Amino acid sequence: xxxxxxxxxxxxxxxxxxxxxxxxxxxxxxxxxxxxxxxxxxxxxxxxxxxxxxxxxxxxxxxxxxxxxxxxxxxxxxxxxxxxxxxxxxxxxxxxxxxxxxxxxxxxxxxxxxx
Amino acid sequence: xxxxxxxxxxxxxxxxxxxxxxxxxxxxxxxxxxxxxxxxxxxxxxxxxxxxxxxxxxxxxxxxxxxxxxxxxxxxxxxxxxxxxxxxxxxxxxxxxxxxxxxxxxxxxxxxxxx
Numbered sequence: 001x002x003x004x005x006x007x008x009x010x011x012x013x014x015x016x017x018x019x020x021x022x023x024x025x026x027x028x029x030x031x032x033x034x035x036x037x038x039x040x041x042x043x044x045x046x047x048x049x050x051x052x053x054x055x056x057x058x059x060x061x062x063x064x065x066x067x068x069x070x071x072x073x074x075x076x077x078x079x080x081x082x083x084x085x086x087x088x089x090x091x092x093x094x095x096x097x098x099x100x101x102x103x104x105x106x107x108x109x110x111x112x113x114x115x
Numbered sequence: 116x117x118x119x120x121x122x123x124x125x126x127x128x129x130x131x132x133x134x135x136x137x138x139x140x141x142x143x144x145x146x147x148x149x150x151x152x153x154x155x156x157x158x159x160x161x162x163x164x165x166x167x168x169x170x171x172x173x174x175x176x177x178x179x180x181x182x183x184x185x186x187x188x189x190x191x192x193x194x195x196x197x198x199x200x201x202x203x204x205x206x207x208x209x210x211x212x213x214x215x216x217x218x219x220x221x222x223x224x225x226x227x228x229x230x
Contacts, residue, residue: 004158031215042119042204042220043159050215058217090158096215103149104218106158 003027004107006091011112013078013085021076021110023091030096032074033104036060037088049074050096078112085114118142119207121221129229134192136224138205141186145207149218150179150190153202162203163190192226200228
């Protein structure tokens with residue numbers, strides 16, 4: 001049963017604390033992505049990775065960090081430097097070859113609330 | 116500076132009628148477009164896509180039309196069903212056949228199907 005899992009579904013943290021969001025995929029996809037969604041807004045790209053041990057900043061990378069030590073895992077750390085961390089975080093993945101090459105599959109998301 | 120615009124935050128359509136969701140883009144480098152459907156607190160699910168070499172793509176009740184000269188695309192849902200009530204996101208990519216870049220999303224249109 002292939003798919004993308006994100007845990008936990010809901011996460012609460014105190015202001016000033018770092019927090020790591022998990023994303024795992026068993027689709028054997030090459031590329032993985034992190035997006036953020038705020039109320040009334042579209043999804044905005046935080047970071048992406050097309051290969052193990054390599055990743056690129058997206059449009060809103062400040063205050064976030066990622067790692068890609070394994071093909072199936074792409075954790076996102078929300079650091080205390082992120083000024084407005086409360087949001088809905090979505091992880092996605094896709095193949096880089098074949099068709100449809102640009103279809104990204106999304107996980108169920110993690111709602112992070114910073115108190 | 117929004118590169119993908121969905122100017123209607125919400126749309127109400129009667130069950131059985133046609134739903135038309137619109138999307139405009141400004142970046143001429145975009146050549147692959149996707150529509151995603153999203154329920155609250157869930158990840159988006161892929162609906163349909165279109166490459167810039169086509170002007171129409173159809174999949175069951177869903178049809179996407181692309182007008183490159185106007186930088187405009189639309190999603191038609193016929194007939195509309197209650198389960199279609201969701202937020203629909205238009206997304207664009209500059210690489211139709213490759214590249215690991217993330218997608219650029221519009222802010223979404225909340226479609227409400229009324230009985």
